[in-house]
Amino acid sequence: MRALLRRLVDVRDDEAPGLIGSFVYFFFLLSSYYVMRPLREEMGVAGGVSRLPWLFTGTFLATLAVVPLWGALVARMPRRRLVPIAYRFFALTMLLFCVLLRLPSMKALIVPAVFIWLSVFNLFVVSVFWSLMADLYSAEQGRRLFGFVAAGGTAGAIAGPLLASVLAPRIGPANLLLVSAVALETASQSAAWRVRRGRAEERPSEAVVDERPLGGGMWAGVPQLLRSSYLLTLSAHVLFFTVTATVLYFQQANITSRAFSDPGVRTAFFARIDLAVNVLSLLVQALGTGRILKRVGAGAALALVVVVTLAAFGGLAASPGLTVLFLAMTARRSAGYALERPAREVLFTVVSREEKYKAKNFIDTVVYRGGDAATAWLQQGLSAGGIGTRAMVIGSLPVTGLWLLLVYFLGKRQETLAREQQQDDTFDR
Numbered sequence: 001m002r003a004l005l006r007r008l009v010d011v012r013d014d015e016a017p018g019l020i021g022s023f024v025y026f027f028f029l030l031s032s033y034y035v036m037r038p039l040r041e042e043m044g045v046a047g048g049v050s051r052l053p054w055l056f057t058g059t060f061l062a063t064l065a066v067v068p069l070w071g072a073l074v075a076r077m078p079r080r081r082l083v084p085i086a087y088r089f090f091a092l093t094m095l096l097f098c099v100l101l102r103l104p105s106m107k108a109l110i111v112p113a114v115f116i117w118l119s120v121f122n123l124f125v126v127s128v129f130w131s132l133m134a135d136l137y138s139a140e141q142g143r144r145l146f147g148f149v150a151a152g153g154t155a156g157a158i159a160g161p162l163l164a165s166v167l168a169p170r171i172g173p174a175n176l177l178l179v180s181a182v183a184l185e186t187a188s189q190s191a192a193w194r195v196r197r198g199r200a201e202e203r204p205s206e207a208v209v210d211e212r213p214l215g216g217g218m219w220a221g222v223p224q225l226l227r228s229s230y231l232l233t234l235s236a237h238v239l240f241f242t243v244t245a246t247v248l249y250f251q252q253a254n255i256t257s258r259a260f261s262d263p264g265v266r267t268a269f270f271a272r273i274d275l276a277v278n279v280l281s282l283l284v285q286a287l288g289t290g291r292i293l294k295r296v297g298a299g300a301a302l303a304l305v306v307v308v309t310l311a312a313f314g315g316l317a318a319s320p321g322l323t324v325l326f327l328a329m330t331a332r333r334s335a336g337y338a339l340e341r342p343a344r345e346v347l348f349t350v351v352s353r354e355e356k357y358k359a360k361n362f363i364d365t366v367v368y369r370g371g372d373a374a375t376a377w378l379q380q381g382l383s384a385g386g387i388g389t390r391a392m393v394i395g396s397l398p399v400t401g402l403w404l405l406l407v408y409f410l411g412k413r414q415e416t417l418a419r420e421q422q423q424d425d426t427f428d429r
Helices: 002-008 013-034 037-046 049-076 079-100 104-136 139-171 173-201 204-210 221-227 229-259 263-318 322-348 353-357 359-384 389-428
Strands: none
Touching: 002 013, 013 104, 013 139, 013 173, 049 079, 049 104, 049 229, 049 359, 079 104, 079 173, 104 139, 104 173, 104 322, 104 353, 104 359, 139 173, 139 263, 139 322, 139 389, 221 229, 221 353, 221 359, 229 263, 229 322, 229 359, 229 389, 263 322, 263 389, 322 389, 353 359
8 A cells, every 4th residue: 555655645654644544534524515516506506696796795704603613612622622523513514404404494595505504614624624734744745745635635526426426316415414414524533533643643742732722812813814924925815716716606607507597407517517627636636736846836836726727717708608618617626626725735834833723714714705705796796887708707817917926926935934944843853
């Protein structure tokens, strides 16, 4: 097993068990979400594109409600208890929605609620996962190993829809929430094992520090963010990323709502995009991400994502049809999963432990969903003013140009902080 692993990734013998554990942990975590993702996409389009800004706003407000609860837990609990509790909270909400979806009188309220909840769930649990990874791995390890760790999530993102396609006709869509809850509990158990493995790998003094609650207030991530130019710049990157993603999401909703009248056919089209994205992402993550991050660094990897985004916008501006949409969404989302997310998490390895769990979660959730909501309303206003799809896409091109300069600066700053951190670790030893 280890010999095969070394062929795929630059891993050392003492790192292999923890790396496999991280892979399995992320596999079950994203399996739990992707079992339900095609249903979320259909819920977003079925109510009409005009309703999307309200759904994005509801998601943002729900995120604002969850983040202070997370901040309170982080302040009071060690990480070995923190992560499983967060996941079990979401598993319990799955069980609740499973019951409510069986009540016809509740359907009008539950359908948008499930869309909002799944949107919060996706960002939040993945943010918690990467906070733990950034805590357990150094910047140097992240460049080598995060691509393979991300591949675990992509494998789960492939397994989830396949499992849903087999089970949905037999047990019904509502019962898929039960399947998702089981996968999430398995992820919770994997997280607990990974924390125990991390403690065994650390020096005794580090292990003692890791088991202490971080303290601070419910909103401690906000002042941490405002005090750090590095975290502010990282927030700007996340904002650029989510703004461009939301623009593309609206193009997907507009084009598919015109092209398909049958919700089932439309859902199948979304599923094909998901499959193509996840297969391509898995190939890149397993074979290329680690090599790219190790050789050119996080900043250059993020720059590649910006270039892919420019190409996606350019293609849709020239020909906003189904084929170009399929290629644009597949390319951009694959670049996001295979390059942007691992590279972004490398950027977080050089900040303090408290910032990894508090400021990072605020950036990954509130900043991300705030960008979603603001862009959704901007799109709605531009559409009402008679500005069409092509004009919106063309107008997004200068934004991606500014984004390219930003990620170059971020990459250089991360390399400097990583060198300083390595020097401090050497001195402490």
